[in-house]
Each structure stands twice: as structure tokens, then as C-alpha cells.
Amino acid sequence: MSDPLLTLRGVHTHIGPYHILQGVDLEVPRGGVTVLLGRNGAGKTTTLRTIMGLWQVREGLIQFDGAQIHQETTPVIAQREIAFVPEDMGIFTDLTVHENMLLAARSGVLEEERLSWIFGLFPPLKTFWHSAAGVLSGGQKQMLAVARAIVEPRKLILIDEPTKGLAPAIINAMVVALKELKEMQTTILLVEQNFSMASAVGDTVAVMDDGRIVYKGDMCELAADAALQERLMGLSLEAHQ
Amino acid sequence: MSNSLIKPRIERPPLSQILIGKTPLFLVPLLMLIGLLAIGSGSTWLTLTAAGLAMGMMIFIMASGLTVIFGLMDVINFGHGAFISLGAFAGFTILGLLGGWIESPSIALNLGAILLAVAFAMLVTGLAGYGFERLIVKPVYGEHLKQILVTMGGLVVTQQLIYVIWGPDEIVLARPTALQGSFVIFEAAIEKYRVLAIAIGLALFAAMRLVLSKTRIGLLVRAGVQNGEMVEALGYPIQKLFLVVFMAGCALAGLGGVMWGIYQETITAHMGAEVMISVFIVVIIGGLGSIEGCFIGAMLVGLLTNYTGFLVPKLSLISTILLMGIVLMWRPQGLYPVVKTH
Numbered sequence: 001m002s003d004p005l006l007t008l009r010g011v012h013t014h015i016g017p018y019h020i021l022q023g024v025d026l027e028v029p030r031g032g033v034t035v036l037l038g039r040n041g042a043g044k045t046t047t048l049r050t051i052m053g054l055w056q057v058r059e060g061l062i063q064f065d066g067a068q069i070h071q072e073t074t075p076v077i078a079q080r081e082i083a084f085v086p087e088d089m090g091i092f093t094d095l096t097v098h099e100n101m102l103l104a105a106r107s108g109v110l111e112e113e114r115l116s117w118i119f120g121l122f123p124p125l126k127t128f129w130h131s132a133a134g135v136l137s138g139g140q141k142q143m144l145a146v147a148r149a150i151v152e153p154r155k156l157i158l159i160d161e162p163t164k165g166l167a168p169a170i171i172n173a174m175v176v177a178l179k180e181l182k183e184m185q186t187t188i189l190l191v192e193q194n195f196s197m198a199s200a201v202g203d204t205v206a207v208m209d210d211g212r213i214v215y216k217g218d219m220c221e222l223a224a225d226a227a228l229q230e231r232l233m234g235l236s237l238e239a240h241q
Numbered sequence: 242m243s244n245s246l247i248k249p250r251i252e253r254p255p256l257s258q259i260l261i262g263k264t265p266l267f268l269v270p271l272l273m274l275i276g277l278l279a280i281g282s283g284s285t286w287l288t289l290t291a292a293g294l295a296m297g298m299m300i301f302i303m304a305s306g307l308t309v310i311f312g313l314m315d316v317i318n319f320g321h322g323a324f325i326s327l328g329a330f331a332g333f334t335i336l337g338l339l340g341g342w343i344e345s346p347s348i349a350l351n352l353g354a355i356l357l358a359v360a361f362a363m364l365v366t367g368l369a370g371y372g373f374e375r376l377i378v379k380p381v382y383g384e385h386l387k388q389i390l391v392t393m394g395g396l397v398v399t400q401q402l403i404y405v406i407w408g409p410d411e412i413v414l415a416r417p418t419a420l421q422g423s424f425v426i427f428e429a430a431i432e433k434y435r436v437l438a439i440a441i442g443l444a445l446f447a448a449m450r451l452v453l454s455k456t457r458i459g460l461l462v463r464a465g466v467q468n469g470e471m472v473e474a475l476g477y478p479i480q481k482l483f484l485v486v487f488m489a490g491c492a493l494a495g496l497g498g499v500m501w502g503i504y505q506e507t508i509t510a511h512m513g514a515e516v517m518i519s520v521f522i523v524v525i526i527g528g529l530g531s532i533e534g535c536f537i538g539a540m541l542v543g544l545l546t547n548y549t550g551f552l553v554p555k556l557s558l559i560s561t562i563l564l565m566g567i568v569l570m571w572r573p574q575g576l577y578p579v580v581k582t583h
Contacts (some may be wrong), residue, residue: 052474078476090471092464094579103464106476108457148475 003066005030005156005187006051011060011070013043013050020046022211023060028156028204031185033178035198035219037233038208044191045087047208048158051189052084053077065155079106083149087160087191091141093134097125100133104148111152118147121177139170146177150186157181160191175200195233199223207232265576269540276548287429289547295435297543298442299504303497303516304523304535305449306490312466312530312579314483316378317385320392321494321520322513323373323399324366328495329502329512330407331365332358333414343417351417355437355503362499363492369399370491374484396514403510411509414502438500445496446536453532462486466530466579519546522561526568528575537576538568 006028013021021043028034036044049055051062053074062070069077078084083104092100101110119126122143128136133144142162149157163171171194178201181188192198198205202219215222215232222228273290280286307321335358336343342354377395381387416434423430453459461482465472469479494513501516502508523542527534542561549560568576 054470054474073478074470074473075476075478078474084474086471086474090468090474092467092471094467095460095464099460099463103460103472104475 002030004028005065006189007063008047008051009061009063011047011050011062012058013046013055014058015046015055020055020211021050024050024208024211024213026206026213026216028187028189030187031182032203033182033188033190033201034204034206035202036189036191036206036208037193037195037198039233040193042208043211044208045160046211048084048160048189048191049086051077051158052082081153081155083154083157085145085149085157085159085162087164089141089145091133091136091144093132095133096130097133097136097144098129100144100148101125101151104151107152114151117180118150121180122147122173139166142166142170143173146174150177150181153184153186155187157186157188159188161193162190163192163194163197171197195229265534265537268576269537269544272541272544272548276544279548279552284427284429285551287427288431289551290544291429291431291435291439293544293547294540295432295438295442295504295543296546297540298438299497299500300516300519300523300542301442301536301539302445302500303494304520304527304539305445305532306493307520308524308527308530308532308535309462309466309486310490311524313462313469313486314378315383316392316487317388318378318392318490319389319517320373320377320395320399321490322511322515322517323396324370324491324494325498325501325513325516326403326508326510327369327399327513328362328366328498329414329508330403330412330498330510331495332362332499332502333407333412333508335361336414343415346418348419351419352437354417355499359496359499362495366495366498367488367492370488371484373491374487378487400510400514407510409510411507414506414508416503416506434504438504441500445493446532449532458482458485463579519561522565526565526575528572528578530579531575531577534575534577534579 004027006026008024008026011021011024012019024043024047026036026047036047038044046055050057051069053069053072053076057070060070061068064077064080064082067080069080092103095103101115102108105111124136124140125143125147128140133141136144146159146162149159162174166174175197178188178190182201182203190198190202199219199222205215205217205219205222206213207215207222209232215228222232276290277283277286280289303321303325307318310316310318310321336354339354339357342350345351373395377391378388381391420434420437423432424436425431453463461472461477465479465482472482473479498513502512505512519542523535523538526538526541527536541564545560545564546557550557572578
């Protein structure tokens with residue numbers, strides 16, 4: 001088995017007086033989708049933000065593609081070809097869809113073929129290309145947030161709850177996009193509360209509770225074991241289908 | 242593929258809301274119309290309007306840098322006035338060296354002298370801005386109270402340095418020969434220098450809009466004003482952007498200082514601090530971080546000051562504060578807020 005693309009070892013993160021991550025150990029294999037599950041407040045979003053350097057690692061280490069990145073600044077981490085789709089989408093609402101995409105393309109150029117592929121995944125972005133992103137609906141903004149992350153090839157994409165509050169049609173579009181990215185051997189670390197979505201795209205899974213990883217394994221095993229789901233997360237796949 | 246399931250949908254605001262959004266654009270012509278009706282005499286109104294627009298343009302030049310610094314960096318820079326004074330004195334030094342050009346009746350030589358003075362003033366204030374940001378502002382990012390205290394301290398220190406270098410006395414700054422006097426249009430006397438100030442203000446506004454909308458750094462500034470964290474997550478070091486914007490903002494204050502100094506025909510170390518009241522009013526009226534709002538706010542302040550100065554002189558001093566109160570009651574975050582405060 002090849003080395004994991006991303007490794008977290010004993011990562012502790014504090015936010016103000018709160019000790020959120022309490023020794024996170026996580027490995028993200030190359031070329032697949034790793035899903036991070038857990039109850040609200042378990043530390044999933046903090047894990048992604050810590051990887052991006054938006055919260056400081058107090059203890060432990062983060063290794064990406066052979067390099068230790070936990071002491072680097074956010075821009076330097078992003079320049080290592082890591083894309084981040086935050087929970088609030090981080091859309092620049094006063095900028096047009098085009099300008100949002102242009103900013104995400106660090107080369108400064110939007111490659112035509114890749115753009116056509118993105119438009120195929122998310123047609124509304126083409127329709128509203130020159131509109132201010134602020135007037136897009138919630139689902140369209142989420143499409144833009146994901147499209148920004150894939151506007152250029154990235155080694156790793158961190159996505160925080162892309163289906164939160166979205167209509168089923170938009171969730172379908174997200175599933176299609178993530179599956180196509182998987183086919184292109186893109187590595188994705190996905191935080192998701194929607195277990196149907198998570199099990200549809202996930203290869204490996206890690207479950208968090210109280211700032212620690214409490215379960216690691218293959219998604220197909222967890223998806224097939226309702227009792228395990230119930231024990232780990234107080235939910236079952238059946239209840240979400 | 243399930244793309245067929247996705248129907249493009251957009252939540253368009255109704256027409257009434259779009260018109261309400263454009264309302265600030267009509268405020269300047271509306272104020273001009275009210276001024277015309279109140280003043281009665283067309284020639285007097287024209288003179289006052291030209292004076293108001295010129296004053297507004299100079300305030301815009303000084304305020305534009307501050308509003309972008311406010312919007313992008315969330316820094317309350319009470320030391321901005323120091324760069325206005327510093328710019329005026331730096332410009333004065335160059336104008337003093339080019340005495341022959343200033344006294345010449347040639348408009349080309351006059352404008353050349355002003356151009357060189359402005360360039361030097363912007364260079365000096367831009368470099369001073371670099372030191373100010375690194376030494377004074379950088380350690381207090383995100384701490385507003387400390388920002389107010391240390392930038393006020395920076396203002397005092399800069400004023401004292403001006404005393405040391407140029408002396409404590411007020412300095413008279415003569416306008417270039419070809420820019421003295423007035424044009425007479427429809428029996429209205431319009432000072433030549435005011436026409437130049439209006440032209441420079443308009444050119445700067447157009448240039449700033451062009452840079453902000455057509456260049457990558459402009460795109461980054463607009464994005465950074467909205468969500469600096471996301472700009473960093475996209476791989477751009479926002480601290481460097483902060484520094485560039487701070488230097489540019491200080492350089493614009495320097496430009497404004499030269500223009501304001503020649504307009505007032507005297508310069509003092511505390512001239513910047515004095516004009517900062519109008520500058521802050523303009524930034525608040527316009528909405529934090531907004532160049533367009535700043536521009537409209539500056540025109541309103543310039544025109545209102547001149548109209549009330551003629552009609553009700555005793556009201557002139559507080560007219561702009563009243564204007565700010567009315568605008569904030571109507572739009573609590575200013576005319577075009579880029580930074581949404583909660």
C-alpha cells in the first residue's frame with residue numbers, strides 16, 4: 001500500500017479557552033474519498049481548518065505528501081495544491097461567478113477544457129457566469145464553492161458539508177461531481193452529515209467524537225453494519241435512505 | 242448524469258429593490274437641485290457647486306485610501322491625517338525647488354511642477370506608510386482599541402517630526418501662476434485650480450475603479466474586503482496585500498495633502514488631523530470599504546459645506562454631521578457598505 005497523502009498524528013487544537021481536537025490520528029489515502037463523520041461539535045470542521053492552518057496546531061504533526069505542514073501559514077499550505085471548501089462556502093458575493101473562479105485559478109488563466117467539464121457538472125455556473133455571486137441561490141453558491149476548488153487540478157480537496165441544506169437535485173449534482181473527481185484519482189477529505197451521500201462517494205471513513213477519531217475503516221463495511229452506525233453515530237443508513 | 246435535474250434558478254430582486262439600491266447615485270444631482278432652488282441665482286450656484294465639487298474631490302482623494310484600509314484590513318487608522326500633512330510638506334519641498342516653474346506663466350511648467358511635487362509626496366508617504374504598517378499597525382491587527390491608541394500616537398510623532406524638519410510655523414504655499422484666478426462661465430467665477438482638482442479627482446476615481454475591476458490585485462482587494470480568510474485559503478498571502486494597500490492608501494493621502502495644501506495656500510503640521518473629521522464622515526457615509534460610496538459621500542460633503550456656508554453660515558460647521566446622521570438613519574451601514582458590520 002502506498003503512503004497516505006495526508007497524515008495527522010496526535011493533533012491537538014485549541015480555540016480560545018476550548019480544547020477542541022484532543023489527539024486526532026488520521027490517514028487519508030491517495031486517490032480516493034475519505035469521509036469524516038461524527039455528531040455536531042465532534043471536531044470535524046476544526047480538523048479541516050487545522051489542516052488548512054486556519055487554526056494553529058498546539059501539539060502533534062500534520063504531514064502532507066511527505067512534508068510537514070503544521071507550522072506553515074494558510075497560503076503556503078494552499079499553494080501545496082490543497083483546495084478548501086469551507087462550511088459557509090466562502091463565496092465572494094460582490095464578485096461575479098467568473099471573478100470567483102478566476103481568483104481560484106492561481107495560474108491566473110481559466111483552462112477552457114476544464115471549464116467545459118465544470119459547466120457540464122454545474123450548468124447554472126455557465127448561465128450566471130457574469131452575475132454577482134451574491135444573487136445565486138444557496139445550491140448554486142455551493143456549486144460555485146466546489147467549482148472553485150476544482151478549477152485547477154489539486155492534490156487534495158477538503159470539503160466541509162457540501163450538501164448542508166441543499167435540495168435533492170443539487171445533492172445529486174454534488175455526488176456526480178465527487179464521483180467524477182474520484183475517477184480522476186483526486187484525493188478528497190469530505191466532512192458530511194448526510195450518510196446517504198457519504199456512503200455513495202466514500203471509500204474510507206473515519207468517525208470523530210469529542211475531538212478524537214473513534215473509528216477508522218472502509219466505508220462499505222460501515223454502510224453494511226447498521227449496529228455499528230448506531231453505536232458510533234446514533235444513526236443508521238436505513239434511516240437516511 | 243443527473244444534470245438535467247438542475248434547473249438554473251436565480252433569486253432576482255424586484256425592480257423596486259433594484260431602484261432603491263441605485264438611489265445613492267441620485268443624491269448628488271438631488272442636492273445640486275435643492276441648492277439651485279435655495280440659492281436662486283444661477284451664477285452663484287455654479288460658483289458654489291464648482292467649489293463644492295472641487296472640495297469633495299480633494300476629500301475623496303484623502304478618504305479613498307482610508308476606506309480601502311478600513312475595508313480590507315479592518316484597521317482604524319487615526320494616523321491617516323499624518324500622511325496628509327507629510328504629503329503636503331514633501332510636496333512643498335519640491336515646489337520650493339521648482340520656484341521658477343511655479344512662477345512661470347507656462348501652464349505646462351506649472352503642471353509639471355505640481356506633477357513632480359505629487360510624485361515625490363506619494364513616494365515619501367508611501368514609504369512612510371511602509372514603516373507605519375510594519376512598526377505600528379502590524380502588532381495590533383484585530384485589536385481596535387489598541388489601533389486607535391497607537392495610530393493616534395503615530396500621528397503625534399509624525400507631526401513632531403514635521404516640526405523638526407520643516408519648523409513649527411505655518412508655511413504659505415503660493416498657487417502656480419497659470420492656476421491663479423478664475424474662469425468666468427455664465428457670469429460665474431470658477432477658480433482654475435478647482436477645475437484642476439475636479440479633473441484629478443475624476444481621473445483618480447476612474448483609475449481606482451479600473452484597477453479594482455480589471456486587475457488581479459484589484460480582484461484580490463475586493464475579495465479580501467469581503468473574506469480575507471478565504472483569500473488566504475486560496476493561496477494568497479493577505480499580509481503582503483495588506484502592506485501594499487496600506488502603502489497605496491498612505492500615498493493617496495500624500496496626493497490629497499499636496500492638493501489640499503495648494504488649495505488652502507497654507508500648510509501646517511496639523512492640517513491633516515483637521516481635515517480628518519470630514520474624511521471620517523465621508524468614509525462612514527459611503528460605507529466602509531466602498532470606493533463608490535466614498536466618492537458620492539465626498540461630493541455630498543463638499544457641496545453641502547459650500548451651500549450651507551453661503552445660505553446659513555452658522556449651520557455650515559455641523560451640516561456634514563447632520564448629513565451623516567440622516568444617511569445612517571436611512572442606511573445604517575452607509576450608502577454602499579462592502580464590509581457588513583453586525
